[in-house]
Amino acid sequence: MSATVTDLQQTTAIPEPTTPWARTRGEKLGTVVTFLISAIAAACIVLVTGLAGVDGFGLTLFVIFVVITFVRTIRLNAKVRKDEFVKIAIFAAAVLAFSPWMSIFASVIIKGAKGFRPNFFVETMQTTTPDDELNLGGAGHAIIGSMLMVIIATFITLPLGILSGVYLTEVRGRLTFWVRFVVQSMSGVPSIVAGLFIYTTFIDLTNSFSGMAGSLALAVLMLPTVARTAEEVLKLVPDDLRSASYALGARQWRTSLMVVLPTVRSGLTTAAILGVARVIGETAPLLLTSLSSNSYVFNPIGSPIGSLPTYVFGLLQIGTENASNRAWTGALVLMLIVFALFSIARFVGGKDRR
Amino acid sequence: MGDVANTENIPVPRELAVVYNRADRIFRRIVTSGALTSLILLGLIGMFLFVKSAQIFNDRGLSFITGSNWTAGSGDGVIPDDFSIGPMLTGTILVSLIALIIAVPLAIGGALYIEFYAQPKIRKVLSTLLDLAAAIPSLIFGLWGVVIFTSFGERWSALFNARFGWVPFIRVQNEIFGRSPFVAGCVLASLITPIITSVSREVFSRTPRDLVDTCYALGSSRWGAIRTVVLPFGKSGVIGGAMLGLGRALGETVAVYLLLNIVFRYNFRILESEGGNIASLIATKFGEATEYELKALIAAGFVLFMLTLVVNMLAATIVQKSTVRK
Amino acid sequence: MDTLKQGERNMEQDLENNVLAGNDAKDIKTTFRGLEAKNVHAWFGNHHALSNVSLRFPEQTVTGLIGPSGCGKSTFIRLLNRMHEFIPSAAMAGQVLQNGEDIYATDVDAAAVRLKIGMVFQKPNPFPAMNIRENVLSGIKLAHLKVADHDSIVENCLTRAGLWKEVKDRLNATGGSLSGGQQQRLCIARSLAVEPSVLLMDEPCSALDPGSTLRIEETIKELAQKIAVVIVTHNMQQAARVSDFCAFFLTDGGPGYLVEAAPTKILFTNPSDTRTADYVQGKFG
Numbered sequence: 001m002s003a004t005v006t007d008l009q010q011t012t013a014i015p016e017p018t019t020p021w022a023r024t025r026g027e028k029l030g031t032v033v034t035f036l037i038s039a040i041a042a043a044c045i046v047l048v049t050g051l052a053g054v055d056g057f058g059l060t061l062f063v064i065f066v067v068i069t070f071v072r073t074i075r076l077n078a079k080v081r082k083d084e085f086v087k088i089a090i091f092a093a094a095v096l097a098f099s100p101w102m103s104i105f106a107s108v109i110i111k112g113a114k115g116f117r118p119n120f121f122v123e124t125m126q127t128t129t130p131d132d133e134l135n136l137g138g139a140g141h142a143i144i145g146s147m148l149m150v151i152i153a154t155f156i157t158l159p160l161g162i163l164s165g166v167y168l169t170e171v172r173g174r175l176t177f178w179v180r181f182v183v184q185s186m187s188g189v190p191s192i193v194a195g196l197f198i199y200t201t202f203i204d205l206t207n208s209f210s211g212m213a214g215s216l217a218l219a220v221l222m223l224p225t226v227a228r229t230a231e232e233v234l235k236l237v238p239d240d241l242r243s244a245s246y247a248l249g250a251r252q253w254r255t256s257l258m259v260v261l262p263t264v265r266s267g268l269t270t271a272a273i274l275g276v277a278r279v280i281g282e283t284a285p286l287l288l289t290s291l292s293s294n295s296y297v298f299n300p301i302g303s304p305i306g307s308l309p310t311y312v313f314g315l316l317q318i319g320t321e322n323a324s325n326r327a328w329t330g331a332l333v334l335m336l337i338v339f340a341l342f343s344i345a346r347f348v349g350g351k352d353r354r
Numbered sequence: 355m356g357d358v359a360n361t362e363n364i365p366v367p368r369e370l371a372v373v374y375n376r377a378d379r380i381f382r383r384i385v386t387s388g389a390l391t392s393l394i395l396l397g398l399i400g401m402f403l404f405v406k407s408a409q410i411f412n413d414r415g416l417s418f419i420t421g422s423n424w425t426a427g428s429g430d431g432v433i434p435d436d437f438s439i440g441p442m443l444t445g446t447i448l449v450s451l452i453a454l455i456i457a458v459p460l461a462i463g464g465a466l467y468i469e470f471y472a473q474p475k476i477r478k479v480l481s482t483l484l485d486l487a488a489a490i491p492s493l494i495f496g497l498w499g500v501v502i503f504t505s506f507g508e509r510w511s512a513l514f515n516a517r518f519g520w521v522p523f524i525r526v527q528n529e530i531f532g533r534s535p536f537v538a539g540c541v542l543a544s545l546i547t548p549i550i551t552s553v554s555r556e557v558f559s560r561t562p563r564d565l566v567d568t569c570y571a572l573g574s575s576r577w578g579a580i581r582t583v584v585l586p587f588g589k590s591g592v593i594g595g596a597m598l599g600l601g602r603a604l605g606e607t608v609a610v611y612l613l614l615n616i617v618f619r620y621n622f623r624i625l626e627s628e629g630g631n632i633a634s635l636i637a638t639k640f641g642e643a644t645e646y647e648l649k650a651l652i653a654a655g656f657v658l659f660m661l662t663l664v665v666n667m668l669a670a671t672i673v674q675k676s677t678v679r680k
Numbered sequence: 681m682d683t684l685k686q687g688e689r690n691m692e693q694d695l696e697n698n699v700l701a702g703n704d705a706k707d708i709k710t711t712f713r714g715l716e717a718k719n720v721h722a723w724f725g726n727h728h729a730l731s732n733v734s735l736r737f738p739e740q741t742v743t744g745l746i747g748p749s750g751c752g753k754s755t756f757i758r759l760l761n762r763m764h765e766f767i768p769s770a771a772m773a774g775q776v777l778q779n780g781e782d783i784y785a786t787d788v789d790a791a792a793v794r795l796k797i798g799m800v801f802q803k804p805n806p807f808p809a810m811n812i813r814e815n816v817l818s819g820i821k822l823a824h825l826k827v828a829d830h831d832s833i834v835e836n837c838l839t840r841a842g843l844w845k846e847v848k849d850r851l852n853a854t855g856g857s858l859s860g861g862q863q864q865r866l867c868i869a870r871s872l873a874v875e876p877s878v879l880l881m882d883e884p885c886s887a888l889d890p891g892s893t894l895r896i897e898e899t900i901k902e903l904a905q906k907i908a909v910v911i912v913t914h915n916m917q918q919a920a921r922v923s924d925f926c927a928f929f930l931t932d933g934g935p936g937y938l939v940e941a942a943p944t945k946i947l948f949t950n951p952s953d954t955r956t957a958d959y960v961q962g963k964f965g
Contacts, residue, residue, distance in 0.1 A: 093463020
C-alpha cells in the first residue's frame, strides 16, 4: 500500500511565494544607515585633518568601511571574512574605474553648457577671437568640416570595406589570407602614423593641406574597422541560408546580393556607424593633414579646413577662460554626436535580432 | 557478406571544376578588385613607411633607437642632423606600462563587480556607462586630464614624493609635479580601462554555469567561486584584453601630447615632469621638418607601428585562443 | 538488503502516522532523522513550477525521483540544498527540514547547509585548473575547513567513489584526462570530501555510457550504507535498480506535483495511482 497526495492537494490553498534568502528590510536599512554614518564620519575627518578634496573623502570612507567590516566579521569564520573584504575591494576597484568617466561626463556637460548656444552652431571664428564673449562666434565651420571629411571618408571606406568582407566570406579567393592579414594588422595603426603617411604622400603631391587629405587619413583608420566588422557580420549568416539558395539553382552573385547581404543589412549599417563614431573624434591625423580653419570651407580640396577636434585642440592651447569654455562646448558637442551615433548603431543593430 | 572493400579497385576521386558563368565572373571580379584595393592601399602604407625610413636606418643603424638627440642640422653640413628616438621610445613604453599597471586591476575589479556583484538593474546601467566610456574620444580625455585631473595628480605626486622618495624611480629633481609620466599614465589608464573591462567582462560571463554552481554546491562563498573557477577560466581573455589596452596606449597621441612635456632626456623618474612619446614627437616636429627630418619622423612612426603591431597580434592570438577553447 | 527492509519498516510506520501524506501528525514523539520537505512550492517569477511536495528522505536510503521531463524534479532537488535561490526570479514556500531544523530559517548560513547536503550534477565537471588530488580537496579548501590529513581524505573519498584503484598512481593528472564515467566518480569523491549527510544527484548518469552508469549505480548503493542519496533520473530501469524508495512526479501543464511515493518494489509492481502504473509500464513519458 502506498499513499498518494493528490486527494489532499485539492483541499490546500496555494501559499504566497517567498524569498527567505533575500536580505530583509531591516538588513537593507541597516546598510543604508551604516553608509550614511560612515559618510558623515568621513566628512568630519576630512574637514578636521585637512585631507583635501573628493579623493581624500573617498579614501577616508574606504578606510572606515574596512574598519567596520573587520569589526562586523570578527567572530565569523575565515571564509566569510575573506569574502566580505574581497567584496569591499572589488567595489572600491569598480568605483575607481568608473569615477574618471563620470567625472568626464559631468565636467563636459557642466562646463560645456556655458557656451552651448545657437550661435555656437551657426557662426564661425572668422571675425571673433577666442577670448571674446561666448555669445559671439561659434564652431559652425568646425562642425561642417568634420561632417564633410567624415562623409567623404565613409564614401571611400564603406564600399571597399563591404567588398572586402564579401570577398573574405563569399568569394574566398586565393588572396584571402593576405587580405585578412593586412586588414588585421592595419587596424592597429597609430592614428598619427596614418596622418604622417598622408602628409608625406598626398599632401606632397597636391602641395597643400586640405579636407581631402584629412578624409584620406580618416579613411585609412576607418577601413580596417569596417572591413573586419563586415566580415564578422557576414560570417554570422548561417550556411544553411546559402545552401538553400544554391539548392534553388541560384548563382553566386544572386545568392550574395539577394540572400546574404539583405540579411546583414542592419549589421553592415552598424559597422558603418561605428566606423564613423571612431574617426569623428580623431585629432592627431587631422593635425597633420587638414590643419584647421576659422571660417566656413565647403571645398575639400585646396585649403585647410576646420574640424571639431582641431577646434577644441587649438582653443585648449590658448588657456584663457573664454577660450577654455569654447573648447568645453566643442567637447560637449563632439560627445553628443558620438553618443548619438552609438545609440543609432544600437537601435539599428537590434533590428537584426530575431 | 561482410567483405572488406577490394583494395585493388578503389576509384580515384573525380576532379570537379567550378565554372562560373559570365554574371558570376563579373561579380567575383568586382568583389576581388574591391578587396585587392583594400589590400594594396593598406599594404602600401606599411611598405611606404618601411621604404622611406630605410635610409634613416641605413645611415644610423641601431643608434636611431638608442641615441638620445633630436637636432636638426643647419643644412650646410656645419651642424650635422642627429635624429634618434631613444627617450621617446622609452617614454612611450614607460607611460603605457604605468597606464597598464593601474588599469588592469581596476578593470578586473570592475568586470567582476558588474558580472557577479551588481544588482540586475545596476548591471544594465553600468554596462551602458562602460560602452559610453569606451566611445569617449581621446582628445576629451586629454582635455579633462589637463583641466581637472592635474590638480589631483599633483597632490598625490607630492604625497608619494614625500613618503616614498627613497625609491629611485619616485624621487624627483624638480618639485614641479603635474606634467609627469605618472599623471599622463593615470589619464591614459582611464582611457584604456573601458576596453579591458569590456573584454574581461565578456570572458567572465562565459564561465560555464555548472562549474560555478559546483562551487556553491560545495559550500563556497562568492569569492571562493570566483577565485577557483572564474579567474582561471578567464585568465587568457583578460590578458588579451590587457594587450589590446596596451596597444591603444602605445599609439595614443593627443592625450599624452597635452599632458607631458617633451624633453629629450631619458627619464625613468615617473613623478618628474618630463618625458614624451613617439606620437607626440611626430605631432610636434612635423611642421618645421626638413626633408631628412621628415624621413626620421617616418622612421619613428614605423618603429611605433611595429611596436603596436606586435602587441596587437599577440592580443589577437591570445583572445582567439581563449574563445576557441570553448 | 537490510537497509531496504529497515526503510520499508520506517515507511510503514510513517504511513500509519499518515505523515507521508503531508498532514502534520498530532504527536510526533521523535524528530525525523534525515531530510524532509514539507509542502514545498517553487516559482520562477510568476510561473508556478512546483506545487505542494512533501517527501521524506530517511538516512541510509536511496530515493529516486522519476517522472517525465518538465515536472519540476530538478527544481525540487535544488530546493533541497538551497541552490534554487541563485536564479534571479526564484521564490519558494514551505519548509525543508534537516533533522528537524528548517534550512530556510532566517539566520541559517546557506553555505553551511550545502556542506551537509551535497550535489552532483548531470554533466561531469571536475575543475579544469586542478589535478585529481586538488579536485578532491577543493571542497575543503573552498569551505576553509581545518583538516589534519589531506592524503587520507583523498584516498578515503576516492575509494568510496570507486575510483581509487584507477587513479592512485596518477593523482597529479588533470581531471580532463579521465573518461566521462571516471570524471563523474571524481565529482562524487569531491562532494564526499566535505562529509555531507545527504547527496543529491541530478541525472548523474545521463551523459555516460552504460558501463560507467552501472559502476556509478554500484557506488551509489555503497554510499547509501552511510548517507542518504536522492537521485533524479529519467531512466526507470535505473530507478528500479538503485533506489529503495521512489517518488513519481507529474505535470498537467501547470506546476509539477508529486503523484505517489512508495518503496520501489511496490511502486513498480502495485502502484496506487493509475497514472503511476501507466508511466512505469512505459505508456507515456
